[in-house]
Amino acid sequence: xIKALRGAGPATLSMLAERTGLSRPSTKDVVDDLTSLGWVExxxxxxxxxxxxxxxxxxxxxxxxxxxxxxxxxxIRAALADxxxxxxxxxxxxxxxxAPLEERLAAIKRAVMGCLDLGGPTMSxxxxxxxxxxxxxxxxxxxxxxxxxxxxxDLNLAGLLREMFPCRVLIENDSRLAALAETRRGVARGxxxxxxxxxGRRMGTGLILDGKLHRGFGAxxxxxxxxxxxxxxxxPDDLNGCAIVPKGTPIEDAAGFTxxxxxxxxxxxxxxxxxxxxxxxxGAAAAVLLLDPEIVVLGGGFxxxxxxxxxxxxxxLERVCLRMPKLRGSTLGxxxxxxxxxxxxxxxxxxxxFAPDGxxxxxxxxxxxxx
Amino acid sequence: xIKALRGAGPATLSMLAERTGLSRPSTKDVVDDLTSLGWVExxxxxxxxxxxxxxxxxxxxxxxxxxxxxxxxxxIRAALADxxxxxxxxxxxxxxxxAPLEERLAAIKRAVMGCLDLGGPTMSxxxxxxxxxxxxxxxxxxxxxxxxxxxxxDLNLAGLLREMFPCRVLIENDSRLAALAETRRGVARGxxxxxxxxxGRRMGTGLILDGKLHRGFGAxxxxxxxxxxxxxxxxPDDLNGCAIVPKGTPIEDAAGFTxxxxxxxxxxxxxxxxxxxxxxxxGAAAAVLLLDPEIVVLGGGFxxxxxxxxxxxxxxLERVCLRMPKLRGSTLGxxxxxxxxxxxxxxxxxxxxFAPDGxxxxxxxxxxxxx
Numbered sequence: 001x002i003k004a005l006r007g008a009g010p011a012t013l014s015m016l017a018e019r020t021g022l023s024r025p026s027t028k029d030v031v032d033d034l035t036s037l038g039w040v041e042x043x044x045x046x047x048x049x050x051x052x053x054x055x056x057x058x059x060x061x062x063x064x065x066x067x068x069x070x071x072x073x074x075x076i077r078a079a080l081a082d083x084x085x086x087x088x089x090x091x092x093x094x095x096x097x098x099a100p101l102e103e104r105l106a107a108i109k110r111a112v113m114g115c116l117d118l119g120g121p122t123m124s125x126x127x128x129x130x131x132x133x134x135x136x137x138x139x140x141x142x143x144x145x146x147x148x149x150x151x152x153x154d155l156n157l158a159g160l161l162r163e164m165f166p167c168r169v170l171i172e173n174d175s176r177l178a179a180l181a182e183t184r185r186g187v188a189r190g191x192x193x194x195x196x197x198x199x200g201r202r203m204g205t206g207l208i209l210d211g212k213l214h215r216g217f218g219a220x221x222x223x224x225x226x227x228x229x230x231x232x233x234x235x236p237d238d239l240n241g242c243a244i245v246p247k248g249t250p251i252e253d254a255a256g257f258t259x260x261x262x263x264x265x266x267x268x269x270x271x272x273x274x275x276x277x278x279x280x281x282x283g284a285a286a287a288v289l290l291l292d293p294e295i296v297v298l299g300g301g302f303x304x305x306x307x308x309x310x311x312x313x314x315x316x317l318e319r320v321c322l323r324m325p326k327l328r329g330s331t332l333g334x335x336x337x338x339x340x341x342x343x344x345x346x347x348x349x350x351x352x353x354f355a356p357d358g359x360x361x362x363x364x365x366x367x368x369x370x371x
Numbered sequence: 372x373i374k375a376l377r378g379a380g381p382a383t384l385s386m387l388a389e390r391t392g393l394s395r396p397s398t399k400d401v402v403d404d405l406t407s408l409g410w411v412e413x414x415x416x417x418x419x420x421x422x423x424x425x426x427x428x429x430x431x432x433x434x435x436x437x438x439x440x441x442x443x444x445x446x447i448r449a450a451l452a453d454x455x456x457x458x459x460x461x462x463x464x465x466x467x468x469x470a471p472l473e474e475r476l477a478a479i480k481r482a483v484m485g486c487l488d489l490g491g492p493t494m495s496x497x498x499x500x501x502x503x504x505x506x507x508x509x510x511x512x513x514x515x516x517x518x519x520x521x522x523x524x525d526l527n528l529a530g531l532l533r534e535m536f537p538c539r540v541l542i543e544n545d546s547r548l549a550a551l552a553e554t555r556r557g558v559a560r561g562x563x564x565x566x567x568x569x570x571g572r573r574m575g576t577g578l579i580l581d582g583k584l585h586r587g588f589g590a591x592x593x594x595x596x597x598x599x600x601x602x603x604x605x606x607p608d609d610l611n612g613c614a615i616v617p618k619g620t621p622i623e624d625a626a627g628f629t630x631x632x633x634x635x636x637x638x639x640x641x642x643x644x645x646x647x648x649x650x651x652x653x654g655a656a657a658a659v660l661l662l663d664p665e666i667v668v669l670g671g672g673f674x675x676x677x678x679x680x681x682x683x684x685x686x687x688l689e690r691v692c693l694r695m696p697k698l699r700g701s702t703l704g705x706x707x708x709x710x711x712x713x714x715x716x717x718x719x720x721x722x723x724x725f726a727p728d729g730x731x732x733x734x735x736x737x738x739x740x741x742x
Contacts, residue, residue: 209585218694220660220663224657286598289591289598290595292591293587
């Protein structure tokens with residue numbers, strides 16, 4: 001019923017009965033229940049309507065709030081969204097990869113509180129915090145290890161964050177969430193099988209298979225970076241360490257410098273881009289040859305220069321792939337992980353709370369263990 | 372209803388009502404329909420039963436027949452099965468990779484007719500012929516290309532076989548069918564995500580994801596062999612061309628000779644096995660790192676020597692994989708593709724004919740276009 005109302009404008013009971021396949025009396029019962037829960041509200045008739053118009057209802061996307069958090073090695077981003085996934089406020093803080101755990105946790109708290117301050121709602125309006133971060137994350141929200149955040153080592157991150165925020169907490173691998181965002185609001189919208197290449201100072205992949213986030217049997221899917229033949233671990237050095245980058249350029253700006261120079265035809269930069277895309281193409285080709293996806297999305301920090309990277313990547317993939325998938329640069333940029341976290345939270349809402357047999361309570365007041 | 376009866380022994384109406392969730396009168400109606408179609412029959416009461424026993428019914432697995440065919444470059448195999456997938460008869464013929472199309476088609480016809488002759492049923496008892504073959508096969512049964520059968524080039528194989536056999540014809544990639552057989556009757560039984568390594572004179576992979584055969588957007592999934600870094604195209608030469616293989620050994624026996632010598636500790640043969648498994652491990656690791664499957668199955672011709680190949684393969688995978696899946700040798704041997712073809716045909720039956728809204732006719736008399 002929520003799906004029949006979400007994002008589709010106000011609807012009458014007859015429209016909802018048709019969309020859901022329920023009888024009109026059953027539709028009325030469900031809508032009444034949802035209204036009393038605060039998830040649905042009646043919309044006043046349009047001004048100037050003649051006679052007695054049919055009552056119209058809409059999903060109350062502002063009936064609760066979600067925060068998506070991207071905990072990277074170098075940045076912590078957060079975004080506040082309504083229950084339709086519309087972003088209302090954002091924060092970003094720089095971080096140090098080797099920051100001690102307490103410092104990183106304090107930054108996460110500031111990120112979420114900052115969003116609430118900016119966006120207006122209070123902690124009690126917060127239904128869910130969904131986190132994307134680097135490394136091996138179990139479905140229960142425990143971090144086994146991460147190659148890029150030193151404090152991430154056999155850590156019950158979900159447990160720590162649940163002590164911090166009095167609401168539901170979800171944790172998932174960042175590249176997987178970014179891939180999800182591409183299929184919900186990005187260039188892969190509606191595609192069934194998607195390979196997301198998460199490229200930047202760190203390289204990763206996220207897979208969407210048959211429309212669903214692919215986690216793998218032990219939550220370790222998407223780690224083609226570990227295959228030595230890809231040389232993905234050191235690939236970013238080709239762009240960061242290019243000879244044309246001026247001495248003293250901060251590491252976070254180095255690759256952008258090289259990519260901009262390549263765009264302007266600098267031969268040294270073009271050579272660096274060539275070496276980088278050659279490595280990128282090995283891992284990308286492995287994924288394409290194995291899975292034959294509908295689309296490959298280039299995302300992450302370097303994807304702002306997708307115009308420079310896509311032509312040489314396409315050229316190399318065409319040489320080895322039996323069938324070329326669509327190849328697109330992400331348009332979600334640095335926000336891909338927070339947006340994916342928000343979309344993941346919305347999926348969780350749809351699955352556990354707005355489902356026909358879901359709990360008839362706001363998520364914030366349902367004890368964690370019932371999910 | 373067929374699922375509730377298949378493979379589970381005779382059942383009473385009460386048992387069937389419980390298994391299907393239907394009311395008892397509805398169960399009776401469906402069972403009566405299926406009986407009149409010849410798909411279900413009543414079983415006589417056991418001898419010596421006292422009083423009036425409940426009527427018992429069973430699925431008539433012998434009510435129709437299926438043939439699975441494996442069209443390889445060097446061999447054409449076929450197996451006749453009942454509707455439960457039990458194999459009743461088999462044939463094998465040697466073939467030449469460069470045989471002209473007419474010769475290959477004639478061999479396919481002999482393979483199927485040979486199975487019928489051996490097993491007893493006539494052509495009119497044949498419900499389905501399911502074929503596995505090398506190369507890129509579209510869902511409609513057209514072969515785009517094959518690296519190992521020269522006559523397989525932009526060929527409407529399904530169309531040709533439908534002219535040959537008056538029944539339903541299905542065509543699918545052979546490695547995918549072998550992977551399916553492993554999940555239905557092999558070492559991967561019941562696993563959700565499976566990577567099947569099809570190794571022999573030709574190398575391939577088949578993927579089962581979320582319990583389903585993964586075909587890919589353009590039916591080109593599983594082709595990691597095309598990634599140059601795997602060196603899979605030439606990997607079989609390590610075993611076939613080992614110095615210890617006696618001159619004049621037929622190519623089909625060469626690798627077996629090397630593997631047997633390695634089993635006995637011959638250092639030259641062990642070195643060849645080392646080089647082969649090093650290449651095998653690159654493609655296997657790419658699949659494991661990307662997908663994090665529950666199990667990897669080593670199948671195909673060389674898998675008869677899985678005892679020799681698995682330890683060095685495991686050793687190499689453990690060095691690069693974040694999480695080691697189960698690693699097992701196939702027990703289906705050379706029959707893996709024909710068995711997979713039979714299992715694929717049974718899936719097709721379940722989906723299109725035994726489904727609640729399927730056609731109320733034997734597949735052989737339903738026009739092809741209605742499926």
